Amino acid sequence: MANFGWNLAAKLKIDGQTVANIVQGRRYDRRIPAERHVLTVSVVPNILLSQPTSITLKVRLGGT
Numbered sequence: 605m606a607n608f609g610w611n612l613a614a615k616l617k618i619d620g621q622t623v624a625n626i627v628q629g630r631r632y633d634r635r636i637p638a639e640r641h642v643l644t645v646s647v648v649p650n651i652l653l654s655q656p657t658s659i660t661l662k663v664r665l666g667g668t
Contacts, residue, residue: 610628612627612628612647612648612649613625613626613627613647613648614626614645614646614647614648615645615646615647615648615656616632616643616644616645617643617644617645617646617656618636618641618642618643618644619641619642620642620644625648636663637663638663638664638665638666638667639662639663640660640661640662640663641660641661641662641663642658642659642660642661643658643659643660643661644656644657644658645657645658
């Protein structure tokens with residue numbers, strides 16, 4: 605589990621759409637369609653102007 609510190613959140617985008625701001629002790633737990641997706645995470649508030657991090661994820665039908 606990542607430790608982001610206090611008063612920070614991880615902004616999660618899926619395919620360019622913001623889906624959640626995840627704070628300490630929380631998680632994103634939703635179904636997404638079986639296909640290729642780009643997940644992007646950035647810190648909020650972004651006072652250090654850090655760049656977001658992205659990964660391509662291929663979701664398969666029936667997978668977890």
